[in-house]
Amino acid sequence: MELRLYDTASREKRPFVPLDPGNVRMYVCGPTVYDFAHIGNARPVIVFDLLFRLLRHVYGADHVTYVRNITDVDDKINARAARDFPGLPLNEAIRKVTEVTANQFHSDTAALGSLPPTFEPRATDFVLPRLDGKADMVTLILQLIARGHAYEAGGEVLFDTQSMPDYGALSGRKLDEQLAGARVAVDAHKKNPADFVLWKQSSADEPGWDSPWGRGRPGWHIECSAMSAAYLGDVFDIHGGGLDLIFPHHENEIAQSRCAHGTSVMANYWLHNGFLEVEGAKMSKSLGNFVTIRDLLADWPGEVLRLNMLKMHYRSPADWTVKGLEESAKTLDDWYRVAADAPGEQPAPAIVAALLDDINTPLMIAELHALRGRAASGSESDRAAFAGSLRYFGFLSDTAAQWEARKQQARGVDAAKVESLIDERTAARARKDFKESDRLRDELVAMGVVLKDGKGADGKPVTTWEIAR
Numbered sequence: 001m002e003l004r005l006y007d008t009a010s011r012e013k014r015p016f017v018p019l020d021p022g023n024v025r026m027y028v029c030g031p032t033v034y035d036f037a038h039i040g041n042a043r044p045v046i047v048f049d050l051l052f053r054l055l056r057h058v059y060g061a062d063h064v065t066y067v068r069n070i071t072d073v074d075d076k077i078n079a080r081a082a083r084d085f086p087g088l089p090l091n092e093a094i095r096k097v098t099e100v101t102a103n104q105f106h107s108d109t110a111a112l113g114s115l116p117p118t119f120e121p122r123a124t125d126f127v128l129p130r131l132d133g134k135a136d137m138v139t140l141i142l143q144l145i146a147r148g149h150a151y152e153a154g155g156e157v158l159f160d161t162q163s164m165p166d167y168g169a170l171s172g173r174k175l176d177e178q179l180a181g182a183r184v185a186v187d188a189h190k191k192n193p194a195d196f197v198l199w200k201q202s203s204a205d206e207p208g209w210d211s212p213w214g215r216g217r218p219g220w221h222i223e224c225s226a227m228s229a230a231y232l233g234d235v236f237d238i239h240g241g242g243l244d245l246i247f248p249h250h251e252n253e254i255a256q257s258r259c260a261h262g263t264s265v266m267a268n269y270w271l272h273n274g275f276l277e278v279e280g281a282k283m284s285k286s287l288g289n290f291v292t293i294r295d296l297l298a299d300w301p302g303e304v305l306r307l308n309m310l311k312m313h314y315r316s317p318a319d320w321t322v323k324g325l326e327e328s329a330k331t332l333d334d335w336y337r338v339a340a341d342a343p344g345e346q347p348a349p350a351i352v353a354a355l356l357d358d359i360n361t362p363l364m365i366a367e368l369h370a371l372r373g374r375a376a377s378g379s380e381s382d383r384a385a386f387a388g389s390l391r392y393f394g395f396l397s398d399t400a401a402q403w404e405a406r407k408q409q410a411r412g413v414d415a416a417k418v419e420s421l422i423d424e425r426t427a428a429r430a431r432k433d434f435k436e437s438d439r440l441r442d443e444l445v446a447m448g449v450v451l452k453d454g455k456g457a458d459g460k461p462v463t464t465w466e467i468a469r
Contacts, residue, residue, distance in 0.1 A: 154189030344388030
């Protein structure tokens with residue numbers, strides 16, 4: 001079965017044919033590191049990690065290159081640096097902000113079960129010409145000017161959208177239909193309202209680099225054009241990101257890259273994940289439903305967040321709910337019970353087949369449930385296939401005991417204290433001190449612990465426990 005992907009540019013699902021099967025290349029827009037990543041940011045991280053794993057399975061781990069950038073120059077970063085470190089020079093304050101927030105992002109995404117990308121370039125390393133000859137922003141801008149696609153005006157360098165006849169093809173926005181002020185800045189010095197900034201001047205208290213156009217800093221879009229070309233070449237296989245990036249970011253990336261390199265495309269496939277809501281409403285700080293990955297990891301293991309995200313097809317709108325998290329946690333509890341101690345590192349064919357159909361994760365999960373049913377019947381080969389499928393695609397990273405401990409830690413439960421109280425309760429029951437036994441049970445319930453009394457293989461009383469959800 002062949003891999004088929006929905007391409008935003010052609011607006012159809014089509015077979016994936018890499019430029020070079022020996023080096024399949026994918027670029028995904030990464031975070032702007034000025035604050036904790038929110039749960040909406042987690043969706044592309046998880047979705048494209050799954051695609052990365054699938055490509056590695058199909059083409060071989062050594063034959064896939066995945067690049068996800070870090071934007072560490074941005075006006076939001078400048079503002080955060082000035083706010084948090086008012087006594088430091090701005091460049092030093094910016095470094096502190098970006099180092100801390102990038103580390104936070106890495107920690108959060110690792111907890112979600114995501115593999116690190118092959119390369120993770122930082123924008124600030126690709127502003128000026130490099131000793132290694134890799135693509136950089138200043139050189140790309142010079143190429144655009146030389147080819148007649150950019151111009152200087154009002155202290156800026158701008159891309160001339162009228163120089164590209166099919167500008168707007170990705171988003172379906174024709175240039176003559178675009179309204180001034182619709183997500184683009186309108187300035188008198190622009191030839192066309194849709195023209196966008198490639199380079200802008202920096203004041204004395206803003207970060208800047210010396211360039212042919214004076215001390216300044218790059219526009220947002222040129223960063224990804226430079227970093228993708230640096231590691232993947234002028235044309236590559238897959239470009240991914242959130243639906244909100246189609247316009248203007250990805251549209252402008254395409255314009256810059258194609259016009260600078262003289263190519264007909266930037267990437268052969270454009271993949272976009274859908275929007276995410278929280279409890280049925282658009283996520284917003286003003287609504288009080290703005291949730292960071294770090295907030296959620298305080299209450300749930302990362303694999304719960306991963307499964308909860310993958311229950312929804314990546315192109316569909318997603319509603320993030322506590323009920324959904326509770327269901328995902330119960331599912332993972334069951335999967336760990338069935339497969340945590342089973343061998344297996346490779347996915348079952350049915351799981352791969354589901355993902356080959358445009359990363360169809362709802363079908364993947366349905367197949368996992370079917371495989372779980374067979375695995376629970378006692379077939380060791382089915383258990384290995386089930387465990388291997390889970391591990392390959394980012395689950396079952398713990399033993400059963402580690403999984404239980406991780407859940408306890410996420411809920412702030414002291415596992416050692418729980419075990420001690422259970423031992424005391426077992427002793428009280430053995431001596432028929434039921435008043436003390438009930439008191440200890442009530443103390444455990446108050447801690448959020450659910451007790452399950454039963455008998456072991458030897459017929460003696462055994463008490464197990466789990467965290468209440």
